[in-house]
Amino acid sequence: QQQVKQSPQSLIVQKGGISIINCAYENTAFDYFPWYQQFPGKGPALLIAIRPDVSEKKEGRFTISFNKSAKQFSLHIMDSQPGDSATYFCAASLTGGFKTIFGAGTRLFVKA
Amino acid sequence: NAGVTQTPKFQVLKTGQSMTLQCAQDMNHNSMYWYRQDPGMGLRLIYYSASEGTTDKGEVPNGYNVSRLNKREFSLRLESAAPSQTSVYFCASDKGYGYTFGSGTRLTVV
Numbered sequence: 001q002q003q004v005k006q007s008p009q010s011l012i013v014q015k016g017g018i019s020i021i022n023c024a025y026e027n028t029a030f031d032y033f034p035w036y037q038q039f040p041g042k043g044p045a046l047l048i049a050i051r052p053d054v055s056e057k058k059e060g061r062f063t064i065s066f067n068k069s070a071k072q073f074s075l076h077i078m079d080s081q082p083g084d085s086a087t088y089f090c091a092a093s094l095t096g097g098f099k100t101i102f103g104a105g106t107r108l109f110v111k112a
Numbered sequence: 113n114a115g116v117t118q119t120p121k122f123q124v125l126k127t128g129q130s131m132t133l134q135c136a137q138d139m140n141h142n143s144m145y146w147y148r149q150d151p152g153m154g155l156r157l158i159y160y161s162a163s164e165g166t167t168d169k170g171e172v173p174n175g176y177n178v179s180r181l182n183k184r185e186f187s188l189r190l191e192s193a194a195p196s197q198t199s200v201y202f203c204a205s206d207k208g209y210g211y212t213f214g215s216g217t218r219l220t221v222v
Contacts, residue, residue, distance in 0.1 A: 009152070034210045043116075043202050043213030044155070089154060098143060098162050099170065100211065102155040 004092050006103025013110050019077035021106045023090035026071065030092040030101075035064065035075050038087045038105075047088070048075070080110045114138055118203050118214035125193040125221045133188040133217050135203030143206035144186040145170075146178060148199040149216075155202065161186055193221045 005024045013019045025033075034049035050057045050064040050073065057064045063076040077084055087107050093100040119134045137144065146158040157170030161180040175197060177189045190197060198221045204211040 006154075032209075036211075036213075041215070043204075043215050044211075045213065046210035049210055098145075098160050098168070098206075099157060104152055104154040 004103045010107045036089045116214035137205040141205035145204045
């Protein structure tokens with residue numbers, strides 16, 4: 001009920017390509033779905049987030065696609081750059097709640 | 113504007129030793145959290161504090177204690193460290209629309 005399943009574990013993309021990371025959740029009560037980006041030796045940083053009342057949110061090269069009926073959401077990184085190489089975590093939470101469930105993470109490497 | 117500050121950044125403990133990880137935030141956030149990060153496991157919640165004066169267990173609280181000293185500070189204590197507690201520990205505070213994390217404490221228990 002509380003899991004968030006993230007795939008793939010690791011991803012290698014050519015510079016300029018599209019990086020796609022997928023997540024699936026179980027608890028239909030979740031109403032906030034953030035993505036975090038983590039560089040080596042640093043803490044995760046909020047990248048982009050979506051609520052289930054919209055199917056897509058775009059910020060620059062980063063887009064979240066949300067499929068409420070399938071209980072799935074994904075992060076697309078367009079025109080991927082070497083500087084995007086990092087670990088990405090999806091997450092799910094309840095507004096007003098105090099527990100965010102994180103996916104296991106995806107290590108992205110963008111080849112120059 | 114420092115955000116969330118954690119100390120120390122690195123620590124090596126012997127089995128059975130105790131230590132306290134310190135965390136402070138300067139953003140006037142009510143909620144604070146302690147997570148541990150292990151390879152392939154994502155981030156797992158140890159304890160959280162919804163507001164000053166309150167603390168609650170998360171997913172993996174065994175072997176840890178916490179103190180919410182005031183609105184700014186939330187500390188994590190290991191009373192008798194075990195090798196299974198080797199991990200990277202992150203403190204976070206909640207801005208209502210996502211977390212702000214500290215830079216982490218890398219703890220090794222030998």
